[in-house]
Amino acid sequence: MWLVAGLLGALLATGCTCGKKTEEGAPATGGSGAPPPLAEATGNVGGGPVTLALTEVFTRREGTSPPRTSFVTREETVAHARVEGGDKGLEKQIRWTVAPVGTQSGPAVPATATGTELVFRGTSALPKTGSRDPNPPLQYVVTASLALDGGTLEVKLPPTSFIRQEEADILRQEYVDYGTTFQPALTNVSVAGLTTLNRGNYSIIAEEKPGELEKLLRDVEAEVNRLLNDDVQVVPVGTRAASPSATVVSPGKPVLMLGALGDTEPKGDDVCVGARVNGGCAGAILAGPNSISDTPANNRATRVSLESIITSAFRNPQRNKFIGSGTINSKHTRGLALDLDPRTLSIPGKDGRALMCVVELAGINVAGEDNSFTENGPVTFLDCNDPASDHVHVQR
Template sequence: MRLDRAGRLAWVLCAGIVAGCTCGRGEGTGGSGPLAEDDARVGGGGGRRVALEITEAFTKTTGQTAPRTSFLSPEEEITVRARLVNAPNGAEDHIRWTVRPVGAHTGPAIPATHEGKEFTFRGSSANGNAGSRQPNPPLEYEVIATATVEGQTLEARLPPTTFIRQEEVDIVRQEYADYGTSFRPRLTQISVPGRALLNTGNYTFIVEEDEGKLEELLTQVEQEVNRILNDDVQEQPVRTRGLKPNTVVVSPGPPVLEAGPLGDTDPQGDDVCVGPRVNGACSGPILAGRNGVAETLANNRQVRVELSKLVTSAYRNPQRNRVIGSRSLNSRHTRGRALDLDPRALTVRGKDARQLMCVMEAAGDRVVGTGNSFTERGAATFLDCNDVAADHVHIQR
């Protein structure tokens, strides 16, 4: 399902130091009160109340209309605004800003300090890229504004509940920036998958360069696998008589890579299987036999397999991709364009594990073309499909 951008990505910042503080005004957050404020009285006990208020905090995201305080570093700017109430003219120009990173994984703000009623800065990341099976923590910043008015120093800060903090979608996006990948996902390319098996990453969300194509790829490969497992050819119509005993009634379909022709039919009546048998089932041509009658219907095993149980990897975020041993910085897995399928646990009469590995690779060839479907062991060892060491077939768009 697609994210509800207005609901999921907009942070409604609503906190303050004084009782009754409500949400900030303006394009960043809406409402009629400050995000955070401090006040004092100047000019003695009967003096006027002077207040420093942080009124807005928002991220400038290209193409995004809803207000956000989540961000991507260093691409997206973050702007904060403040005002002084009952202060002399020009005092707001001397509001001092300090932005502090929260946690060692968050790099310094650029710049980290400023003077003026508005401050725009960018974040930076100190995340590593050694790979991980756990989600990265969010980058976040504490924002503090101070001002001195007639000898009184006021301070306002965004409290911990309203730090400038990344949401999960931007934590995911940040990984791609940290790794320097050629593909950088937009917000519209991040979604919750319709089927959990397509998410083999560290987050709730997956990234798809083309929406819905990962599930479509699985469906198309499944269709081709089942075609290959039911592709024997009826050479002689059933009940045809007067045939020579060695007349081929049913022949296997086209050769399947290194596995060769694979029969999918059991002989019926007097008909005879010639050629190899696998797990006790016929895997070769079927002849008419001594009575000279075609009695066998092709593909009578009626094989139907479902590939969802065979998916070992689909979408992977960059950190997960690195930790499992992939050498490809720009792996198709990180773009939502690849599947790994392990057919070794699949039971099909007349087929062994190596033949099924070849069937899977051949099905991938039909869907994505030769060169985009191949057999591997682990994340970086390429093998022939009938190699006993193979543990999965990788299929990518």
């Protein structure tokens, strides 16, 4: 009569350490010199017990110890089993089968094996049509069986506890499926420091250079603020100018497509001689009737934050395809690009057209002339002062 034991206790959670590990990552051994089983089945053969035990399962990754069972399809999954009792040579008769779970999981390669070790890779059957939703995980059921006189011992590793992708590998799998140039390792995957930098389908992002997205945002933001506060104090405050028509504050350097744009509001009886735009002076400031310079240059009370105007930053490959990007190797999928829509900012003296040009120039100064440009949608390039422009794209 067969006595078949199920899984021993609660199976390990997804991504678990399967079997106790030493500090070096090798399986620890019990008193008999063998690792404790993950699952086992026992039966009586010829008056004696025979036990089939699954001892460990792990994903083989370069340069790492093997405590994880999540995977991408370019990585090997390894499982080990042993036989206790019975005739010598039974371990050579262990038969392995690997079955995909769900339509998203393709066949395992190989799907069967014999002996004490199973080594296989999964395959992906996921569509590459673009989506706003996260992909389901690839997952597999691994079964080891041993045929003996009078019956068969069988033990399983179900996907809910073992061979099932975690979120980081679900994301990484998209890059494998799309065949992108950038293939992120686990060290490239993290939670974004700012939630606004994640425009993907997951709670995590992949960056070719970890931390680069936030650094790019901060660098562009600092340059925008510099451009918005670069007016020149021609005549010191409180000093008499040569005449009422003398310039006491002049605009900074020219901005793309628009020329010089002043950023200072006149004080006292000083006079703005530029256009009045969005409630502010967009030109030079003169001394006015008393010929005294009353206006300090760049007297802006607040600094501009660009975080609120991010329309896109990191995008996973499926999301990138969904929005209509023209390339699978988009800088957005590599964590190296920002889309910014400055039209929602309210800055005295600046309308949406001027702000678009200021942000594009800031991007050029930070990332280079070929890495900052204005667009409508994902593929239409426009001048920054074109009324149809809806964002500035800046990339490393």
